[in-house]
Amino acid sequence: MxxxxxxxxxxxxxxxxxxxxxxxxxxxxxxxxxxxxxxxxxxxxxxxxxxxxxxxxxxxxxxxxxxxxxxxxxxxxxxxxxxxxxxxxxxxxxxxxxITDDTPPEPTGPVTDDRLRLIFTCCHPALGEPARVALTLRLLGGLTVAEIASAFLVPETTMAQRITRAKAKIAKARIPYRVPGPDDLAERLAGVLAVLYLVHNEGYLSSSAEAADRPDLAREAIRLTRAVRDLAGGIGSPPEVDGLLALMLLSQARRPARIGPDGELVTLDEQDRTLWDADLVDEGHALVRDCLARNRPGPYQLQAAIQAVHTDTLDASLTDWGQVVALYDQLMALAPTPVVALNRAVAVAELDGPQVALSLVDGLGLTAYAPWHATRADLLRRLGRTDDARRAYAAAIATTENPAERGWLARRRETLGGATSRPGSRA
Known part of the structure; x- marks a missing residue:
């Protein structure tokens, strides 16, 4: 009792x-x-x-x-x-x-996958990109409004209104619940890929305080990307579709080594690489090679190529940082975002040292972004600026809800003054 x-x-x-x-x-x-x-x-x-x-x-x-x-x-x-x-x-x-009628339903598109239809409905051009992503995370991922608001760094009320308006627009505009035909698929593809990318990111490192990652969501993003790739075969399967799939596979391959037995994040340079999924690595590398041969680079392909460099050796010390920086230079030319610049600075630190990288990072001012604070903290640690590093770690902890990330950051803060590690070797 x-x-x-x-x-x-x-x-x-x-x-x-x-x-x-x-x-x-x-x-x-x-x-x-x-x-x-x-x-x-x-x-x-x-x-x-x-x-x-x-x-x-x-x-x-x-x-x-x-x-x-x-x-x-x-x-x-x-x-x-x-x-x-x-x-x-x-x-x-x-x-x-x-529900009980045996009469065949009206056609809903060239495939019978309900979730694929749902993502194309959520990604209709009539909706703005933030609304597309938010609605997909809500309906496909089952995330709460609070979790989505946290991922977007906006108030919960703002996100609730955004999702409500998106649903109302779908109803008012009578947006069909179907996968578009070949004539419309090409123009809709970029929006769908962008949303799948962000859905996978949420699965890879959750914005929620409830779990370190969402493997179910990551697997679903991969499944849907494969389905989109098959669907896009009719229009020549643009290489960015293969690039996105490769990026997801190479990220997913590392999942067995990303969370330690104590529930803390394990950074890339500290991971036991023998735990990586070799089949996923091989498939991802094959897709990257195919993309390179087609020579039509795009942001997803370049990110996948960077991941391919990181997963090309079982010894982190052998990473070709020069190639990583060169790929980030290409990515910056196509997608010059602050987050890309932050990741590039991490690679620069391995070539030109932490002081050069810190000057790049400080210029970004991503004060609401935990990885920015974490990167600054480890660069400051390497420079021997212990007090500044401790404050940066505290700021990073305050700007993330993810339990595995908070545990890793707290441990790094507690061990200030000990051995250093690469600042951007994020899991």
Whole structure:
């Protein structure tokens, strides 16, 4: 018997199971509901009601064998109930009848992947890029508004309004829930790749305080990028698609070595490279070589090439930093962002020393960006400026919620005065 005032283990189990399903299956479930009902708001509301019921029932009844299927069925019934309560017109009843109707649905595009349709809907040109990314993270990744706001460095109310406006625009403009045909695919592709890139980044290093990374989200981004690559084959599969896939694969390959047994981040120079996934490394390298042979460089291809250099040796001391800087120079010419400049400065530190790199980093002023503070801290550490380094580490800790990153930063701060390591060898 549970002692008075103690947490109920069954209730905790149920809550954990619901949280696990939300993280792993939210995108698939909500995408299926949107396909059935054609209404993003209705799908989200119905799934929300199903989650509440799960939190009530699973502790008593046990977690069902197929929790995602249970949520889909329960949410579909709630959506149907909602439509009936609202006494919608006959066509709405017909839409709801699709749940049990054997009649083939209307065509929704050249593929049958609900989540692929969902991302193309979220990435419609009628929506601005910030709205596309936010809506995709909300619907496909199941992130909370607070988590997305943290990733975008904006207030939660601002992000809530952005997502609400995006949903309303989809409804008002009657944006179709489908993958576009070949005629429209080329112009839509860049927006989809940009969103998949950011979805993978969230999976690679979570903005949430709940987890160090989101492997489910990273895997889903890779799966969808593969699907987009297959789809784009009809228009010549632009090399940037291969570049993005290579970048994701080479990042994912290092995942087994990125988080230590104590839950702390393990930086690139400290990772046990024998733990890397050799098959993913080989596939990523092959894609990079193919991109180089096609000689149509783009930002994703260059980032993948940089990752290929880092994963080309099992000894970090053998990294070809000159090649890394040269690739960052090309990337700066195509995408001259402060984040690219920060990563380039990290490589410059290995060639020209920490003082040269620090002057580059200080000129960026990315005060709301934890990696900027962390990079400054390690450069200052290498220069022997211990007090300044300690303050920079504190600032980095204050600007990240990620538990693995906070643990790594705290340990580095505690060991100031000891051995140094490369400043930008981020995991």
């Amino acid at each position: 549970t002692a008075p005032g103690s947490p109920d283990p069954a209730a905790a189990l149920g809550a954990d199971a619901v949280a696990d399903v939300v993280r792993a299956e939210y995108g698939r479930v909500v995408a299926g509901l949107i396909r059935r009902f054609g209404d993003i708001g209705l799908a989200e509301d119905a799934l929300g009601e199903a989650l509440v019921i799960a939190l009530e029932r699973w502790p008593q009844d046990g977690v069902p064998p197929n929790p995602a299927g249970w949520l889909t069925t329960t949410a579909a019934r709630k959506a149907l109930d909602h439509l009936r309560r609202e006494k919608v017109r006959d066509e709405k009843y017909a839409e709801a009848a699709m």
